[in-house]
Amino acid sequence: MYMHDNQMHLQFVSLSQNEAFARSVAGAFFTQLNPTLEELTDVRTAISEAVTNAIIHGYGNDTGMVTLEGALDGDECTFTIRDAGVGIPDVALARQPFYTSHPELERSGMGFTLMETFMDEVAVESEVGRGTTVTMKKRVKAQASK
């Protein structure tokens, strides 16, 4: 009946205090795949990057809703982070290491790089004036002790 083994859908206001909340939710959902501590940290960090982008870049000084969706299929988890904010004019540029659209905010520009390092796949769709969707996948590695 459902497309996935397990799935969840969460919406929250784009307040920075919800970054930790989103990490906790994503981590708790992903834990169902029995990840290692490192894999769990990878997911929490990647989610934190995507959610932070939605909050500070997508919505900037405005507020809006951020959507976090998760799906489990076998040993793989897919997360989707969506905002209806300003959108990214040049996604390839945004994904370059160290690029930041807000140098005055003293940001490292490493958000997408960390997402790409810690997750197996990262896809970004965006439309200026409509918003951005980031889809990330991670597969847990089989362990003899599990």
Place this chain on the structure above:
Amino acid sequence: MDLNAIRTGQRVKVQLSGELDQHSADGVRDALDALIADGSVRELVLDMSRVSFMDSSGLGVLLGRYRTLNARGGRLLLSAVPAPIDRILKLSGMYSLVDRA
């Protein structure tokens, strides 16, 4: 995030506790800047042992403090960095700028 700081001569050592993300970054930035506002501070040592989480927003805070200190010929040092945070620091090339204490 909580900070505990000790000044000894030109060195300020700060123990950070908690999560360093975009939400906590402004407060940490302001607190660290206040601690190194005195131009005679030449070394800032950050004890990272109790940092339970850090993402790229934390990198921005570290980078900014490095720049402030570097401008006056000072240094930023990191001590007791937990393994997950060490990975992020290596990935970003931070260790070419800051030293391990």
